[in-house]
Amino acid sequence: MKKILEVSDLHISFHTFAGEVQAIRGVNFDLFEGETLAIVGESGSGKSVTTKSIMRLLPPDNSEIKKGKILFKDTDIAQATEKQMQKIRGKDISMIFQDPMTSLNPTMTIGKQIMEPLLKHQKLSKDKARERALKLLDLVGIPKPEIRIKQYPHQFSGGMRQRVVIAIALACAPKVLIADEPTTALDVTIQAQILDLMKELQKQIETSIIFITHDLGVVANVADRVAVMYGGKIVEIGTVDEIFYNPQHPYTWGLISSMPSLDSGDEELFVIPGTPPDLLHPPKGDAFAPRxxxxxxxxxxxxxxxFQVSDTHFAATWLLHPDAPKVDPPAAVKERKAIYQAKQAASLKGGQ
Structure with a gap:
């Protein structure tokens, strides 16, 4: 697979009255053509900061990319000027934000907002841009686009507004689409529809997606690979099956153990004790050690x-060192692995 985006040794700090917050501390990952990479972790782990840096949408007054590269095509986005970024944003790299109501301009019709990137980046005539906007509304499943194109955001439901935001993000058929918790503000039924829509659209326009979420249940349905973030770092990365059924980092064990399941009954959900580290004063060793x-x-x-677990699976934990003691993962993690292995064995047997 061809690499489309490469983030290398990224360090980002915020300068506050209290001091320097080292929000991102050496993040590395690649994004390949046509894949969906999910970035998961608790609030404050650095997911949104990492992806907003790819769009260069961090506040210029107090944020600083201290070190590292963000390579897209022939451009290092970390060093790009605002003028260069204006050519990339919306055209080559687009973003779907968490809350569709704050993403849309309440004073502009839906049609004008979808047409805007088409007029700016693709230099289409107004008629052609309107024609494309109608097609996009139809593509994202909005009925009666000829009527809807003249309406304002407040005339749409939450799920429909999120579809409009997706239409705007896809207007120029971007190479990379960043989805920052795009379903958090929606109810479960609408959430499932939006996720199905994104998978379908990805096939149609052949875009690569970075999907940010704290909901591991969502990840299982959308991702090809998963990066787990904690304390401003990626602590584990692998294919969706490797992360879900053979996780190696204790933090990933905790996240998976805390997932509710239909079989859990009256059992109490597992909770990871403690709180994330204070990145004003990052810890000396493993940031997850106190928890x-x-x-x-x-x-x-x-x-x-x-440490390398397989060709596609890596985890930053001393438990993988050859001299480390053998540690059994929690019961919930072992149970998932056993179910997965049984399914794999059954499918192999059925294929013979």
Missing amino acids: NPYAMKIDLEEEPPM
Whole structure:
């Protein structure tokens, strides 16, 4: 697969009255053509900061890319000027934000808002742009587009507004689409419709998607690969099956154990104890060590490197060191792995 985006050793800080918040501390990942990469983690882990830096949408007054590269085509976005970014934003890289009501301009018709990137980036005539806007509304499943194109955001439901936001993001058929928790503000039924819509549209326009979420249940349905973030770093990355059924980092174990399931009955949900680290004063060793029941002495002293589990699976935990003691993951993680292995064995048997 061809690499379309490369984030390398990215460090981002925010300068506040209290001091320097080291929000992103050496993030590395690649995005390949036509794939969906999900970035998961608790609030404050650095998911949105990382992806907003790709669009260069961080506040210029107090944020700083201190180190690293964001390579897209022949451009290092980390060093790009605002003029260069205006040519990339909306055309090559687009973003769907969390709340559709704040993403749309309440004073402009839906039609004008969809036409705007087409007029700016593709230099279409007004008639051609309107024609394309109607097609986009139809594509994202909005009925009676000829009537709807003249209406304002307040005349749409939450789910329909999110469809409009997707239409705007897809207007110029971007190479990379960043979806920042696009279904959080929607109810479960509408959420499922939006996720199905995004998968369908991805096939049609052949875009690559970075999907940010804290909901692991959503990830299983949309992602090809998953990056788990904690304390401003990626602590584990792999295919969706590797992360869900063979996770290696204790933080990933905690996230998976805290997922509700239909079989859980009256059992209490698992909760990861403690709180995320204070990135004004990042910890010396593994940032997850104070919350990690499997932490060793070295976790408090030295940051773990990324250990390779397979060609596609990497995790930053000292438990993968050859000299580390053997530790069993929690019961919920072992149970998932056993069910997955049984399914794999059954499918292999059926295919013979």
